[in-house]
Amino acid sequence: MISEDDVWKCLEQIPDPEIPVLNIVELGVIRKVQITNNHVTIMLTPTYSGCPAMKHMEQEIQRSLNMFKGIHLKLETVYFPPWTTSWISVEARNKLQAYGIAPPEEETERKAALWGVESKIQCPRCKQQQSKLISQFGSTACKALYQCQSCMEPFDYFKCL
Amino acid sequence: MANALFNYILRLADSTIILAQRDAEWTGHGPYLEEDLALTNIALDLFGRGKALLEYAAKLEAKGRTEDDLAFFRSERQYFNAIITELPKGDYAFTMLRHAIVDTFDLLLYSALMSSTDETLKGIASKTCKEIQYHQRHSFAWIKRFGLGTEESARRVSDALEQLWPFTDDLFDQAPAEVDLINAGIIPDRSSLKPAWQNHILNLFNEVHLKPNTEAFMQSGSIKGIHTEHLGHLLAEMQALPRMYPNATW
Numbered sequence: 001m002i003s004e005d006d007v008w009k010c011l012e013q014i015p016d017p018e019i020p021v022l023n024i025v026e027l028g029v030i031r032k033v034q035i036t037n038n039h040v041t042i043m044l045t046p047t048y049s050g051c052p053a054m055k056h057m058e059q060e061i062q063r064s065l066n067m068f069k070g071i072h073l074k075l076e077t078v079y080f081p082p083w084t085t086s087w088i089s090v091e092a093r094n095k096l097q098a099y100g101i102a103p104p105e106e107e108t109e110r111k112a113a114l115w116g117v118e119s120k121i122q123c124p125r126c127k128q129q130q131s132k133l134i135s136q137f138g139s140t141a142c143k144a145l146y147q148c149q150s151c152m153e154p155f156d157y158f159k160c161l
Numbered sequence: 162m163a164n165a166l167f168n169y170i171l172r173l174a175d176s177t178i179i180l181a182q183r184d185a186e187w188t189g190h191g192p193y194l195e196e197d198l199a200l201t202n203i204a205l206d207l208f209g210r211g212k213a214l215l216e217y218a219a220k221l222e223a224k225g226r227t228e229d230d231l232a233f234f235r236s237e238r239q240y241f242n243a244i245i246t247e248l249p250k251g252d253y254a255f256t257m258l259r260h261a262i263v264d265t266f267d268l269l270l271y272s273a274l275m276s277s278t279d280e281t282l283k284g285i286a287s288k289t290c291k292e293i294q295y296h297q298r299h300s301f302a303w304i305k306r307f308g309l310g311t312e313e314s315a316r317r318v319s320d321a322l323e324q325l326w327p328f329t330d331d332l333f334d335q336a337p338a339e340v341d342l343i344n345a346g347i348i349p350d351r352s353s354l355k356p357a358w359q360n361h362i363l364n365l366f367n368e369v370h371l372k373p374n375t376e377a378f379m380q381s382g383s384i385k386g387i388h389t390e391h392l393g394h395l396l397a398e399m400q401a402l403p404r405m406y407p408n409a410t411w
Contacts, residue, residue, distance in 0.1 A: 049288055050209025080284030082291065135195035136299050137202040161291045
């Protein structure tokens with residue numbers, strides 16, 4: 001018999017395809033795992049509506065749960081409550097920073113962050129808080145582009161939503 | 162009422178994917194790299210929203226059609242997108258002004274849909290509102306840059322306004338069948354959104370010395386599937402591959 005724990009352990013092995021230092025559980029996209037007999041239902045929520053990595057994540061989930069024989073796997077997309085960067089764990093934030101991506105600001109409810117009065121984002125390299133927004137949009141749907149005004153390095157910032 | 166809801170969801174989805182398709186035309190053609198990425202990212206968000214809406218429409222219809230069938234195998238007259246979304250992308254001032262107009266409208270519409278009595282619609286709206294705010298911040302910043310920039314940029318955004326303004330009333334048109342949905346608390350009355358929309362958009366225009374021609378003849382027709390000649394060309398391109406190779410996968 002497969003347990004919820006088995007499923008969560010399996011999911012923790014799946015890296016985010018675009019930010020491989022994080023696994024999909026740390027990212028907060030897995031909302032729920034339900035098991036009734038051998039029917040496993042996993043509920044996912046997209047980070048961004050059009051995140052092209054969602055399809056890939058679904059395929060990886062299917063592949064990794066293949067090792068459990070005889071289960072019926074169902075993946076459901078849920079939109080409510082909407083994903084927020086505050087679901088990213090503290091541990092995951094530290095990993096992001098070590099990887100060179102500035103983690104999202106913590107108070108996601110603060111409208112200021114959405115409306116351009118963004119506080120200075122800390123440079124993940126030199127840790128100075130003198131950064132400048134280069135572009136609201138970056139290399140993937142979840143990132144914006146900043147430049148540190150101290151060490152002059154450009155860096156990715158995980159958008160705060 | 163199920164049929165009215167299906168048509169309404171199509172209307173939301175169509176405006177979303179047609180605008181996404183126009184934005185995506187900038188991919189590889191942006192004025193500079195960051196804007197190329199910005200428009201591509203915005204288009205992705207919109208396609209994602211469109212997909213969620215079409216999936217829901219397909220489920221409501223329950224005739225075995227998928228979201229792809231709905232996107233790729235309907236013709237012009239079966240599309241109900243707001244006309245403003247189908248106009249050719251024009252220059253960057255045109256693209257950004259259209260975005261500012263539609264973002265402002267969408268933010269009000271989807272904010273209202275967050276209190277819908279329909280759970281799926283409410284979920285999609287909650288997700289999408291955060292993204293629209295982010296897009297609006299981008300489009301508004303550009304209108305300020307154009308309006309208060311050089312003589313050339315101010316002229317371009319003013320020309321864009323002259324072309325776009327006559328298509329803004331169409332956003333607020335309501336199909337007769339939508340009245341039941343409004344009474345059931347599923348959707349907001351579009352006319353109730355108009356004062357707030359005018360307030361936001363005219364404030365922006367004032368700030369950058371833009372003035373819409375309030376005497377222009379206002380176009381409409383999207384709720385009946387009546388469009389400009391541009392939609393057919395857009396669909397021909399967007400639908401070419403699935404129509405030529407039905408059931409192709411990649």
